[in-house]
Amino acid sequence: MSHDAHGQPAAAASVGLPSRKTGVLQALEVDTRLLGMLGALLLIWVGFDLATGGQFITPRNLFNLSVQTASVAVMATGMVLVIVTRNIDLSVGSLLGVLAMAMGAIQAELLPQIWGLDHPLTWAATLLVGMALGAMFGALQGGIVAYLGVPAFIVTLGGFLVWRGGAWWVTEGRTVAPLDSTFNLMGGGIDGAIGATASWAVGAVVSVYIVVSTVAARHRRRRFSFPVKPLWAELCVAGVLIAAVLGFVTVMNAYPHPERRVAIDLVDTLRAEQATGGLSAETLALVDRMPAELQTLVADPTGGNRRALIRGLSDWPELPRPAHGIPIPVLIVAGVALVMHFLATRTRFGRYVFAIGGNPEAAQLAGVNTKRVILSVFVLMGVLCAISAAIAAARLQAAGNDLGTLDELRVIAAAVIGGTALSGGFGTVAGAVLGALVMQSLQSGMATIGIQTALQSMIIGAVLVLAVWIDTLYQKTRK
Amino acid sequence: MTETMPLVEMRDMSISFGGVQAVDGVSVSLFPGEVLGLLGHNGAGKSTLIKMLSGAYRADGGRIFVNGAEADISSPRDAKTYGIETIYQTLALADNIDAAANLFLGREIITPWGTLDDAAMEAATRKVMHRLNPNFQKFDAPVRALSGGQRQSVAIARAIHFNAKILIMDEPTAALGPQETKQVADLILQLKREGIGIFLISHDIHDVFDLADRVAVMKNGKLVGTAPTDAVSKDDVLGMIIIGKCPPGATPGPGAASEAELAATGAPALH
Numbered sequence A: 001m002s003h004d005a006h007g008q009p010a011a012a013a014s015v016g017l018p019s020r021k022t023g024v025l026q027a028l029e030v031d032t033r034l035l036g037m038l039g040a041l042l043l044i045w046v047g048f049d050l051a052t053g054g055q056f057i058t059p060r061n062l063f064n065l066s067v068q069t070a071s072v073a074v075m076a077t078g079m080v081l082v083i084v085t086r087n088i089d090l091s092v093g094s095l096l097g098v099l100a101m102a103m104g105a106i107q108a109e110l111l112p113q114i115w116g117l118d119h120p121l122t123w124a125a126t127l128l129v130g131m132a133l134g135a136m137f138g139a140l141q142g143g144i145v146a147y148l149g150v151p152a153f154i155v156t157l158g159g160f161l162v163w164r165g166g167a168w169w170v171t172e173g174r175t176v177a178p179l180d181s182t183f184n185l186m187g188g189g190i191d192g193a194i195g196a197t198a199s200w201a202v203g204a205v206v207s208v209y210i211v212v213s214t215v216a217a218r219h220r221r222r223r224f225s226f227p228v229k230p231l232w233a234e235l236c237v238a239g240v241l242i243a244a245v246l247g248f249v250t251v252m253n254a255y256p257h258p259e260r261r262v263a264i265d266l267v268d269t270l271r272a273e274q275a276t277g278g279l280s281a282e283t284l285a286l287v288d289r290m291p292a293e294l295q296t297l298v299a300d301p302t303g304g305n306r307r308a309l310i311r312g313l314s315d316w317p318e319l320p321r322p323a324h325g326i327p328i329p330v331l332i333v334a335g336v337a338l339v340m341h342f343l344a345t346r347t348r349f350g351r352y353v354f355a356i357g358g359n360p361e362a363a364q365l366a367g368v369n370t371k372r373v374i375l376s377v378f379v380l381m382g383v384l385c386a387i388s389a390a391i392a393a394a395r396l397q398a399a400g401n402d403l404g405t406l407d408e409l410r411v412i413a414a415a416v417i418g419g420t421a422l423s424g425g426f427g428t429v430a431g432a433v434l435g436a437l438v439m440q441s442l443q444s445g446m447a448t449i450g451i452q453t454a455l456q457s458m459i460i461g462a463v464l465v466l467a468v469w470i471d472t473l474y475q476k477t478r479k
Numbered sequence B: 001m002t003e004t005m006p007l008v009e010m011r012d013m014s015i016s017f018g019g020v021q022a023v024d025g026v027s028v029s030l031f032p033g034e035v036l037g038l039l040g041h042n043g044a045g046k047s048t049l050i051k052m053l054s055g056a057y058r059a060d061g062g063r064i065f066v067n068g069a070e071a072d073i074s075s076p077r078d079a080k081t082y083g084i085e086t087i088y089q090t091l092a093l094a095d096n097i098d099a100a101a102n103l104f105l106g107r108e109i110i111t112p113w114g115t116l117d118d119a120a121m122e123a124a125t126r127k128v129m130h131r132l133n134p135n136f137q138k139f140d141a142p143v144r145a146l147s148g149g150q151r152q153s154v155a156i157a158r159a160i161h162f163n164a165k166i167l168i169m170d171e172p173t174a175a176l177g178p179q180e181t182k183q184v185a186d187l188i189l190q191l192k193r194e195g196i197g198i199f200l201i202s203h204d205i206h207d208v209f210d211l212a213d214r215v216a217v218m219k220n221g222k223l224v225g226t227a228p229t230d231a232v233s234k235d236d237v238l239g240m241i242i243i244g245k246c247p248p249g250a251t252p253g254p255g256a257a258s259e260a261e262l263a264a265t266g267a268p269a270l271h
């Protein structure tokens, strides 16, 4: 028993409960900084949409934007923890490069020798080995930082050069292509999206999860008779989150596959079904609805007919086109962000990460093994680099040794724009993902309206400084 | 030996930082239910001495015995397994996390699923904080947002929550108001009745005389001497602190000034 048994009766409920909060924002208990970022993002989107005459906020562009953000977003969730512990990782771009090359060589050159091309396990084996390598490289850097006491800035600056050199070394500069077709699904694109039905299923599952976790959190506080948020506030927050999730699904489902691609698929189906004894009922119904000149081509869709049929189908306005749905890399980002958020906020490890950022000496005096925690953070960063490397290589369907160049700056900028304090001790995973999205939106938007690359980087650089300055002002007024 | 076994005995403790011999051959012991006031000028080596006991520093030399058995203390975690809890002069709180997170840092309450049980930790924190500082309300704010005294209450709460057998308090009331200081004094007397041994470091000699059973005085890293508080006056103790003069009734240590040294400082010689 602890000594408090001697003091007050064990009625926690009666002890020092704060009075109910006033004010809508306070009652909602939403992170105002996150809200500000969402506002900024909306502003950027609307701005570019106006500037491009409605070309920016379209399902197609938002789909591409989310896919382009994925690789940096995954690494940014880890960079938050690195920066929270008062460290930095300048090597993530190079690490991505060497891991992408290693994974490219494994799937295109090593595994096919063992079990042949396009084996169903190739992607998984490749990814696992890549993640293990990432963990090892991260452990090497983290070990030097934590146990040998070399500043992370220097260790990872060294890593920046070493891993980039290593990326060249894997194949002596040769680009590895093609990659395994299943592996390539991680990069998004037409095949790398899960389709309409599965997307709705994901949306439903996430919505249920939001409800369950809201109820569970409420229940936890009730157990000790702590004050809980008013019910309307709880419903409001959960409702907005669910609306956002379902809204995202709706948008991704509003982006159909391109006509030509659907036409080719349909012609291939026709030929396959004709070869195996007649068209299925479904295909027949579709053929019935086609214009007469296309129907005649269907009878023998080979040679010149095939080309004509594809062209004709592509121009047929009634051609039923399936939706893309949620891109696989976005699912990966969501999964990674969920795990990282959970690690950061609900586990001992996360608590120690933040305590070390707040006061390393205090954490150590409290008995926290600070060196091991810092080592683990770098290991985690290495694993995330491997996941990002898979996404980046799969998107290009090739692994080149310059992959990930300048990514370290994008990742750090995403974390910092997302509210991570470079002095350590503060940062959120959600903020970093949003930060990555803000960065990518700016970049894609500027490219769409035709701003020169040189000017683009100047603007992004200025925005980074501006964002951190605004954050500094916000920090001052809050205290 | 004495009638009871000391709770802690530190024998011939030494440590140096670079060229500075911060603690030099200090031996002190602490008995169950005893408050030992540790006194000395700034930089005398008080904090450094107790940091060797709390596992923050590794001693260069010396041995530590807990309940008569030699203790191997090489980290703060080791010290805690011996029931040694410490309130550091610097408080050692992580500014960016709340009171409960600080109180349970390194010893979190975990749910059956292995996640942090923040609600349970907050409940326990409310209880123990209520005992120290009934007005304290800021349970969901990072410790940064607390006043100096409130922070000190959090540091004290952390030390007393985990069944300490040996409590080290390095200037525990430096930032406290009169009411909170009184509360800490009451707490010390109560813990003492429970048989806990307390090292109390303080610059307030009146406080020390009110609470401590014995005083130990350090000067320039050496022990001037120890004395029961009822055998010496406050002026005697001030003499020990300032010029290292060991009065009758005190047990002199290696740091006690010799007659020649006292004569050189112009102080009245020992009679």
Ligand SMILES: Nc1ncnc2c1ncn2[C@@H]1O[C@H](COP(=O)(O)OP(=O)(O)OP(=O)(O)O)[C@@H](O)[C@H]1O
Binding pocket: B017, B020, B021, B022, B040, B041, B042, B043, B044, B045, B046, B047, B048, B049, B089
């Ligand atoms: N980590 C350290 N590195 C170098 N020197 C140190 C360190 N810690 C303490 N010292 C030195 O050791 C000596 C004793 O310091 P200590 O903190 O123990 O004094 P103190 O008696 O607690 O003083 P105060 O009353 O001011 O708290 C001082 O000269 C100090 O400068």
Ligand SMILES: [Mg+2]
Binding pocket: B046, B047, B048, B089, B170
């Ligand atoms: Mg001190």
